[in-house]
Amino acid sequence: MTxxxxxxxSVDAKAVCARHGFRPDALLEILHDVQHEAGFVPQAALPxxxxxxxxxxxxxxxxxxxxxxxxxxRQGKVVVTxxxxxxxQSMGAFGMIESFLAxxxxxxxETSADGVLTVEATYCLxxxxxxxxxxxxxxxxxxxxxxxxxxxxxxxxx
Amino acid sequence: MSTVIWVPKDSAAxxxxxxxxxxxLENESKKRGLDVVVKRNGSRGMFFLEPLVEVETANxxxxxxxxxxxxxxxxxxxxxEKGGAHRLSLGLTEDIPYLKNQxxxxxxxxxxxxxxxxxxxxxxGGFEGLRKAIASAPQAVVAEVLESGLRGRGGAGFPAGIxxxxxxxxxxxxxxxxxxxxxxxxxxxxxxxxMEGDPFCLIEGMAIAGLASGATEGYVYIRSxxxxxxxxxxAAVVLARRAGWLGQNVGGSGKAFDIHxxxxxxxxxxxxxxxxxxxxxxxxxxVRAKPPIPALKGLFGKPTVVxxxxxxxxxxxxxxxxxxxxxxxxxxxxxxxxxxQLAGNIKNGGLVEKAFGVTIRDLIETFGGGTLSGRPFRxxxxxxxxxxxxxxxxxxxxxxxxxxxxxxxxxxxxxIVVFDDxxxxxxxxxxxFEFCAIExxxxxxxxxxxxxxxxxxxxxxxxxxxxxxxxxxxEDLCELMTDGSLCAMxxxxxxxxxxxxxxxxxxxxxxxNLAAE
Numbered sequence: 232m233t234x235x236x237x238x239x240x241s242v243d244a245k246a247v248c249a250r251h252g253f254r255p256d257a258l259l260e261i262l263h264d265v266q267h268e269a270g271f272v273p274q275a276a277l278p279x280x281x282x283x284x285x286x287x288x289x290x291x292x293x294x295x296x297x298x299x300x301x302x303x304x305r306q307g308k309v310v311v312t313x314x315x316x317x318x319x320q321s322m323g324a325f326g327m328i329e330s331f332l333a334x335x336x337x338x339x340x341e342t343s344a345d346g347v348l349t350v351e352a353t354y355c356l357x358x359x360x361x362x363x364x365x366x367x368x369x370x371x372x373x374x375x376x377x378x379x380x381x382x383x384x385x386x387x388x389x
Numbered sequence: 390m391s392t393v394i395w396v397p398k399d400s401a402a403x404x405x406x407x408x409x410x411x412x413x414l415e416n417e418s419k420k421r422g423l424d425v426v427v428k429r430n431g432s433r434g435m436f437f438l439e440p441l442v443e444v445e446t447a448n449x450x451x452x453x454x455x456x457x458x459x460x461x462x463x464x465x466x467x468x469x470e471k472g473g474a475h476r477l478s479l480g481l482t483e484d485i486p487y488l489k490n491q492x493x494x495x496x497x498x499x500x501x502x503x504x505x506x507x508x509x510x511x512x513x514g515g516f517e518g519l520r521k522a523i524a525s526a527p528q529a530v531v532a533e534v535l536e537s538g539l540r541g542r543g544g545a546g547f548p549a550g551i552x553x554x555x556x557x558x559x560x561x562x563x564x565x566x567x568x569x570x571x572x573x574x575x576x577x578x579x580x581x582x583x584m585e586g587d588p589f590c591l592i593e594g595m596a597i598a599g600l601a602s603g604a605t606e607g608y609v610y611i612r613s614x615x616x617x618x619x620x621x622x623x624a625a626v627v628l629a630r631r632a633g634w635l636g637q638n639v640g641g642s643g644k645a646f647d648i649h650x651x652x653x654x655x656x657x658x659x660x661x662x663x664x665x666x667x668x669x670x671x672x673x674x675x676v677r678a679k680p681p682i683p684a685l686k687g688l689f690g691k692p693t694v695v696x697x698x699x700x701x702x703x704x705x706x707x708x709x710x711x712x713x714x715x716x717x718x719x720x721x722x723x724x725x726x727x728x729x730q731l732a733g734n735i736k737n738g739g740l741v742e743k744a745f746g747v748t749i750r751d752l753i754e755t756f757g758g759g760t761l762s763g764r765p766f767r768x769x770x771x772x773x774x775x776x777x778x779x780x781x782x783x784x785x786x787x788x789x790x791x792x793x794x795x796x797x798x799x800x801x802x803x804x805i806v807v808f809d810d811x812x813x814x815x816x817x818x819x820x821x822f823e824f825c826a827i828e829x830x831x832x833x834x835x836x837x838x839x840x841x842x843x844x845x846x847x848x849x850x851x852x853x854x855x856x857x858x859x860x861x862x863x864e865d866l867c868e869l870m871t872d873g874s875l876c877a878m879x880x881x882x883x884x885x886x887x888x889x890x891x892x893x894x895x896x897x898x899x900x901x902n903l904a905a906e
Contacts, residue, residue, distance in 0.1 A: 256689075258671035259654050263613070290672075297673040298654035300613050316575030317770055318806045320820070321733035322761070354657060354774075354824060356614050357578040358401050359806065360436035360731060360738025369616055373404035 242269040244276040248283035255284045258294050262301050271302040299353075307342045307349035309387045311380075312366040315352045318359035327363055327377045328352075347388060391426045392470045394418075395443040395450070397500065399432035399585050400617040401578065406458065407440040413461040414442070418470070425470055431586020433500035434740030435487055443482055446472040452479040487756060492718060493742045494726050495703045496579075498587045504621055507628050510589045516634065518705030522597040523642040530601035531557055534704060536712035538724030543569055543660075543697030544772060544801040545877070546723075546790045549704075552694055555684035556602040559692035564604035566595050566646075566694045567669060567687065568701055570611040570618070571653050571660040574773030576804030579728040579740055580698035584611065584618035587702070588625035589634075592648060594701030596639055597708060598694050599646035607646065608688065610665050612653040623650050657828035661876045662695045664830060675832045676876045699728060699802070720746035723789045723800070731757045733769075733806035743788075745800075750784035753807060764809035768893070770817075772801020774824055775881035777888035778814065797888060799881075814893035818863075819847035821885040829878055836879025839870040843886065853901035860897055863890065 247264045251257035261280060266272050272295055281291045295301045313319075313328045332338060332350060342349040358364035361373030365380060367387045372379075396411040397403075411427050418425035435441060441454035442464075451472040453464060460477060467475040479485050493499070502509040510516070522530045535550025556564055568591065572580035583591055595607045611619050626648050629635045637645045651669055653659050659668045663677035666688050687693025703725065707715045716724045723745035729752050731738050736758035743752070753759070753769060760766055768778045777798035779786070786796055793800050808817075822843035831837045843866055850859045867883035874880040890897060 254671075256669065256671040259668065260652060263652055263654065293673050294671065298656050300653075300655035314575075316824075317774060317817070317820070318575045318733040320817075321806055321808045321812065353614060353655070354828070355573055355575045355577075357572060357581040358404055359576045359578055359733060359804070360735070360740075361401055361405055361439070362733060362738075364404065366614070371400050371404040371617075373401060 242273065242276060244279040245283050248280060253283055253285075255286055258284065258286070258291065259298070262295055262298075266301060271305050274303065304342070305346070308347050309384060310349045310351060310368055311384055312351045312353045312356070313380075314354065314356050314358075314362070314364045316355040316359075318355070319363040322362040323376075324363035327375060327380060330377050331380055348384070391424045393445040394425055394427050394470065395430045395445075395500075396427060396440060397432040398429040398504075399439075399582065400615075401436050402432050402439040402441070403617075405439055405455070409458050410440045410442065410456050410461065413458045417461050417465055421465060423465075423470060428503060430502055431500050431504045432582060433482065433488060434496065434582060435485065435737070436739040437737040438479065438485075441479075444470055444472055448472070448481065450482045452482040452485060453477040454479060487737060487739070487741075490756070491742050492726050492744050494706050494715065494718070495590075495699060495728060496582070496587070496740065496742045497706070498590065499582060499740075500586065504586050504588055505624055505628060507589065507632055510587075514709060515589055515705075516593055516640065518708030519593045519596050519600075519634070519640055521708045522600050523640050527557055527601045527603065530597065530708065533708060533712045534601070537707045537715040538712075538719070538722070539700065539703055539707060539715070540723070540790070541697060542699035542703065542727070542802060544574075544799075546800065549696060549700050552684050552696070553598065553602050555682070556604065556692045556694050559685055561692050563606070563689075564602055564692045564694075565688040566598045566602065566604045566607035566696075567662075567666060567683075568595055568607065568609040569660065569662060569665055569695060569697045570609050570615075570622075571665055572615070572698070573612060573657040573660045574775075574802065574804055576732040576770065576773060576806040577730050577802055578732075579730055579802070581615050581618050582740060583698050583702045584615070585621050588622050589629060590702045590705055591622070591698055592625060592629050592635065594704040595648060596635065596646050597704050598696065598701060600639065600642065600644055602692075602694050604692075604694060605645045605647070607648040608651055608669055609648060610651050610653060610659070610669055612659075613655055619650060619652060626650060656830075657824075658830045658878055661878060663876070666693070666695070673830075675830045676878070678875060697802070718744035720744075720787060720789050721791055723791070727788065727800070727803040729788065729803040729805060731805055731807070734760045734762055734809050735807040736761045745789050746787045748785050748787055749779060749805070752788070752805060753784065757807065760807060760809040762809045762811075764811060766807065767810040767812050768808045768814065768817075768889075770806045770808075770885060771804070772799045773804055774821065775877060775884055776801045776804075777884045778817070778892060779888070780892040797891070799884065814889040814896040815847065815851055815899070818886045818889040818897075819844060819851060821882055821889075822847055825878060825882040833873070833875040833879060835870045835873035836875070836882070839866055839874075839879060840882060842866060843870075843882070850897055851899060853899040856897065856899055860890065
């Protein structure tokens, strides 16, 4: 797919580790930085990080796979993170999410075939007084509804 | 002199357009050639009025809200920059009943100024607590916190002073302060408000904890879902360090204390203190068995003060005004104030800081104005996704750790999520298990397996399959999870489940789903 070939998937994981002083306790920060640079955490980066921090590959893989944030595959151009927690449920989040997904034949955690859209679920964005909430490409939105979600996603896709 | 207009940059305010409003105000005032400066403050916590625009006048700050970009023209036509009357006028900010009827101690500075303006922090009482701590012996600071009755605001309610005393008395070459800013519970945003709106207050509280316990390094573990809080805290730490409030010689005390900001990575369980410590060490967030307690063997195996954001942010005022002042608020063994967070299906959602003892009804009805949908109230979940649901006949209970515990509920961190009569409580019970299954760290079996089995069994109940025996199975499973889980994740998941079952049994009484057969 074009979005993958066009993007830079190589990341100097060792340099990232150096920025964090090769501290094993900074592993989450390192994985965040690698993901920020490459768009996801490439499999090839794991042994590099393991060696730089003097950890086993299993340790690094274990951490990477434990945390929901770290993605082993490229995300869409637009990443929509919808909140499924109680406060948003009380304001109809489930209905909104279901109609958004059904319209596209997608499931939570999937990226659309054209690589444009990824839909993720989260459990609380801390915007519970303005539910339902969603985050689109790192930007928080409140008082969402089916229509507003469509509008904001369309804006982000431009 | 220029007229100053305040527009919050709190992420909740921005989530409904505060940045656009600020930009529009600037453009429009330029177009009209007015001498207006648009400044950005933290939120006052009245999210139902956001974006809340405030104008500085001779009489005080006058508020307008909620302001939409489309209102900007008419606001200027009404000469709002001079406090002129407008459809959105709310009068003086401090006279808005929602705010006026609160007892703001921890949140006294919320929304007053630019969160990163160190001078205004100091002129509004900042660092008075730290100055007192510097002038006192560590034992005296610990005694003051103990005397204030301050209990952990993260939910568990453990006396903060006892933790501090344990760390102070522990012998070690290195001690730490670890601030839990992994505010993952639905219905909570108070930690976020502190970090985005009054970051120096948290820094001050951590520095006091450091001096009092003998810790020289502090970590703030902030969830990745809060990118703005991470940015503001990071910037505030740099500013505080530059001004000498952190570093080798904290406020001229001759003692060292510095703070590192660490990002979480989307794991709810890392809000559990021992899981957070593992995560801070760069590991999977697996819960640790206790003992040893973190106060003796915490971060990197060293004695560690682990406190929630609000606990630490409440310390400066306790030191500044004295334990007696703080203790004077509250009831029973619940002393001081709690930042209640009104969330979900509620008309006036936001932060209400009140002394313990305020009733649930006062919070939901007087402050909250009832449901946003306008439909009848049915249930509220108090204290996060691991907290109990309460029904309409429980609303006169006072918000007090012991009173709620006696009613099989919990105060937790004071988050309140309101549901109207369209809620299906059996679905909510199912969700509690589903959430636990998704977020369990997997270390102990009751939580890891119990959550999955609970969800499956709830699915059967929802389908009307052998309801009576499956409900009995849920009860049995909940007892096992409560007694056998390693931490509050598995141990408290039964709270929402059992409260839903106890208070709303009719929702579980399903007829067999014929269509599915």
